[in-house]
Amino acid sequence: MAINTLTDNDCRKALSNNGKLRKLFDGHGLFLAVLPSGGKVWRVAYRNTDGKQQTAVIGPYPLIGLKEARDRRDAIRLKLLDGEDLKPKPKVKPSITFDVAIAEYWAGRTDISEGYKANALRGLAMHLSPKLGGMLLRDITRDSLMDALRPMDAAGLSVYVRRVRMWASQVLDWGVQHGHCDENPASSINAKVAFSRKPREGFAALAISEVHPFLERLALEDEIQSVLACKLLALTWTRTDELRRMTWAEVEGDIWRIPGKRMKKNREHLVPLSTQAQALLKEMKLRSRGSAYVFPNDRTGNRPMSENSILYLIHRIGYKGRMTGHGWRKVGSTWANEHEFNTDHIEMQLAHKDGGVRGVYNSAEYLKQRRAMLQAFADWLFKHSSTCLA
Structure with a gap:
């Protein structure tokens, strides 16, 4: 691969490509990006530790000249060789367990009756806590949630399993809003399809x-x-x-x-x-x-x-x-x-x-x-x- 192919004259005279972005490559990923506005910026293309294509911005030309741009490119290459990620992954926020989330979420539900709250807490404790209660919200997946719900459906609790899924979804939604997890896996469970359905029957009544x-x-x-x-x-x-x-x-x-x-x-x-x-x-x-x-x-x-x-x-x-x-x-x-x-x-x-x-x-x-x-x-x-x- 040819390196250091650009000259100061190339950089000084470079124009955009009819109002479109133009790239002048110098080797080892370094290139001068000529913007549609006419501005010029040094950038370096590289692959991170996960093998994904990334781009690092060195700075504007001519404030940063050709020689300094190459020096900075080489410094970046050395960091990559040492296994350093130029864009560190964001720190994962601390999470809480599912049982703790259940307690905190329902404690804040002052808009419902105590009876309804008690039913929800009892249903979650009986059917989901044994498998999921000690897991961090961030670690709960759609598959793990379905594994906990399936026994209810298999036992013929086709209506109640839908309620428990709904109550779990409310807790997980709360967890997303408070940064304890990134997504709500319960929302991707289509209860109409995922669980069995019994024929609808009216309430029996005497003649x-x-x-x-x-x-x-x-x-x-x-x-x-x-x-x-x-x-x-x-x-x-x-x-x-x-x-x-x-x-x-x-x-x-x-x-x-x-x-x-x-x-x-x-x-x-x-x-x-x-x-x-x-x-x-x-x-x-x-x-x-x-x-x-x-x-x-x-x-x-x-x-x-x-x-x-x-x-x-x-x-x-x-x-x-x-x-x-x-x-x-x-x-x-x-x-x-x-x-x-x-x-x-x-x-x-x-x-x-x-x-x-x-x-x-x-x-x-x-x-x-x-x-x-x-x-x-x-x-x-x-x-x-x-x-x-x-």
Whole structure:
């Protein structure tokens, strides 16, 4: 390879190539770059320790003459021969473990309920921490995350595995923002494709003709908490999660005021309480053990009852696959429609949006009409007893 091919005269007279960059090579990677603007800069082409093509800038001509440019080129060559990288790799920022990231991220989530946070923490601890908890966020890959998620999918937890992936993705997103990792591998997992899917099924619900036989069977049970919760669910047409997180502070006489943060549509919902519902709550107050929850957890009053308590009760009395806690909403809606109650009143009581109720609504809308409807339903539901506690 020819070296030192340029002269001072070549450098002084060099012009750009019709407004385009022009390179005049001197050997061993050194060249004079004549810019479209007419300026001239000394540069050196080389390969770094990884074998990648790189370019180092020596400085402008004529401030740096030909001889000095060659001296600097040779100095660069010596550094390369010694294994020195002219562009050192940026220092890797310190990372934290996945378990530490989980704790820090969810501690900062003050915009969600404590119940939702507890569910997320429990899911991550049970299913991801055993394999990933001690790993640095920076070291977690898509493959390692999938390895931790696959057993859930194989066990038939096709819905729950998607939630856990989502919760992990939120933690990893937080890690990226705080410099603990460079990317979120969970974001590249397409849950629709990666995990199995079960056929969508509606919530099982009794036919109207089956309701009273069901209640007769339920009456054979002791008045345990799940039995009373099942009855209140029937009397209010609320969702199971809304009922199990019900607190005494939300009960205002004959009204249950559910805050928007606990509602599916994030809107406050007022539920009229029939005389039967009020009698049931009076009974629960005697059993409350000082808990803020109307239906506290059996082990600790600081948490609500288990999300599956009502469903397990229904299964135990022989109605598995035929009825669910959520099914009371369908029972109530069917009964009210058959008795020709106003569709808007029914949809309002179910806290639906844009169905019978058109657009955003006031939480107290149709309260008088809904009160009458729920009382009529309660009287029909427990027509053989003066209260729902018999």
